[in-house]
Amino acid sequence: MLLDGRRAPLPGIVPAVTWLDLAAAACLTWAAAQRGAWRDRGQWSTPFDGPVLAMLALATVGALNEGSAGRQPHVLQQLAACAGAFYGLAFVLRRTPGSAEFAWRALALTAGAMGAHALWTASAGFGALAHQAQGVDARGIGSHALAGMLAFATLASAGRALERQATAAWRLAFVVGAAGLAAHAAVGGFAIDPLSLARLDAPMNFSTACITWLLASALARGAWALRRERRAEAWRWRALAGATAGLGAASVFGDGSGGEGVRVLGVLAAVAILGSPAKAESLREVVVDDESPLARAA
Numbered sequence: 001m002l003l004d005g006r007r008a009p010l011p012g013i014v015p016a017v018t019w020l021d022l023a024a025a026a027c028l029t030w031a032a033a034q035r036g037a038w039r040d041r042g043q044w045s046t047p048f049d050g051p052v053l054a055m056l057a058l059a060t061v062g063a064l065n066e067g068s069a070g071r072q073p074h075v076l077q078q079l080a081a082c083a084g085a086f087y088g089l090a091f092v093l094r095r096t097p098g099s100a101e102f103a104w105r106a107l108a109l110t111a112g113a114m115g116a117h118a119l120w121t122a123s124a125g126f127g128a129l130a131h132q133a134q135g136v137d138a139r140g141i142g143s144h145a146l147a148g149m150l151a152f153a154t155l156a157s158a159g160r161a162l163e164r165q166a167t168a169a170w171r172l173a174f175v176v177g178a179a180g181l182a183a184h185a186a187v188g189g190f191a192i193d194p195l196s197l198a199r200l201d202a203p204m205n206f207s208t209a210c211i212t213w214l215l216a217s218a219l220a221r222g223a224w225a226l227r228r229e230r231r232a233e234a235w236r237w238r239a240l241a242g243a244t245a246g247l248g249a250a251s252v253f254g255d256g257s258g259g260e261g262v263r264v265l266g267v268l269a270a271v272a273i274l275g276s277p278a279k280a281e282s283l284r285e286v287v288v289d290d291e292s293p294l295a296r297a298a
Contacts, residue, residue, distance in 0.1 A: 016077075020264070024081040027088030034092060046090055047222065048270055051215035052083055058211060062204050082263045086270055093275040100275035103268040104160060104236070110265065111153035112173035115180030118150065122183040130187040147184040148250065149261030152243050154181050156269065159239025216248030219266065222273045230276060240269055 031037060046052075059079050062072035093099035122129045133146045154177035160166055161174035223241040227234045247262060 018077070018081070020078065020081045020085075024084035024088070027085045027092075029088075031088040031091040034095065037091070043094075044087060044091055046087070046270075046274060048086075048215065048218055051211060051218055052086070055079060055208075055211050055215060056083060058204075058207055062208075065204075078263060082267050085264070086267045089267065089271045090274050093271055096275075100272045103272035103275065104157075106268050107153050107265065107272075108157045108160065108170060108173040111150065111157045111177030114146065114150045114153065115173075115177035118146070118180030118183045119176070122186075126183070126187045129183060133184070133187070145261045147181070149265060150177060150181050150184060152247060152262050152265050154178055155243040155246065156240050156265070159236035162235045162239075163233070213248040215266075216244050219244035219269055219273065220248070223269075226273065226276055233276075240272065244269055 037043070056076075056079055059072060059076040063076040066072045093102065118129060121132055133144070136145050137143055154174060157170070157174050157177060161171045163170075220241040223237045223244065227237040227241070230237065244266070247266065
């Protein structure tokens with residue numbers, strides 16, 4: 001995401017291909033190379049298939065309506081890459097004990113690194129931070145991408161920082177992330193505004209907000225279920241549930257979901273949920289209602 005935001009070139013590759021596309025291809029290749037990967041196709045399914053497929057279908061319709069000159073084709077490309085990365089990582093990490101720790105460390109690293117970056121940039125003046133955030137958004141990464149990504153990572157990492165066995169590194173990542181988040185808030189880095197509900201009058205915006213809310217609520221309910229199943233880790237799952245619920249609220253009350261950055265972190269959140277052992281029946285019942293209209297449509 002950071003390489004795409006800086007428009008770092010891909011040597012010898014057509015401009016339409018992004019670093020996120022290459023990351024997704026690597027994840028799928030890694031999964032496909034696993035022993036027995038194609039023997040049981042059921043291993044590729046997840047409790048989040050319905051919302052993910054519905055989001056891809058809606059983005060495809062939007063891209064076909066807008067044509068190559070619009071914004072939707074780029075959104076579809078981001079969603080397809082994130083879906084590929086999700087299924088590849090979920091397949092591999094669900095077969096590896098303790099794999100969820102990979103996702104948690106990535107979230108903490110994101111919070112600490114982006115928080116430090118925001119503070120460093122703001123040291124030259126809040127105007128410099130605002131200019132940089134606007135520059136990333138202008139490159140098509142998303143709306144309020146830096147602030148949205150930092151908010152998600154910081155809130156998701158808060159639970160690990162509150163746990164009794166948390167090391168100083170976890171607490172430092174949260175503190176630095178929170179400080180960077182405050183800097184973004186000072187320059188108006190968020191787009192949460194009840195007045196923005198008016199944009200939902202457009203059918204495409206309304207449909208996108210609904211499916212994003214359903215996917216975010218599925219992640220939040222999955223994390224909340226693990227809070228009961230894994231009581232020693234209750235704080236981390238509470239925090240992750242809050243972060244994903246906040247993503248759903250952002251999709252309704254403003255275009256502040258963060259675009260590509262938060263989608264990538266959403267993949268990590270889903271992988272953390274799927275990679276944590278729990279009673280399969282409990283997680284399946286809480287995350288996805290098989291009788292819901294969304295599940296039937298997908």
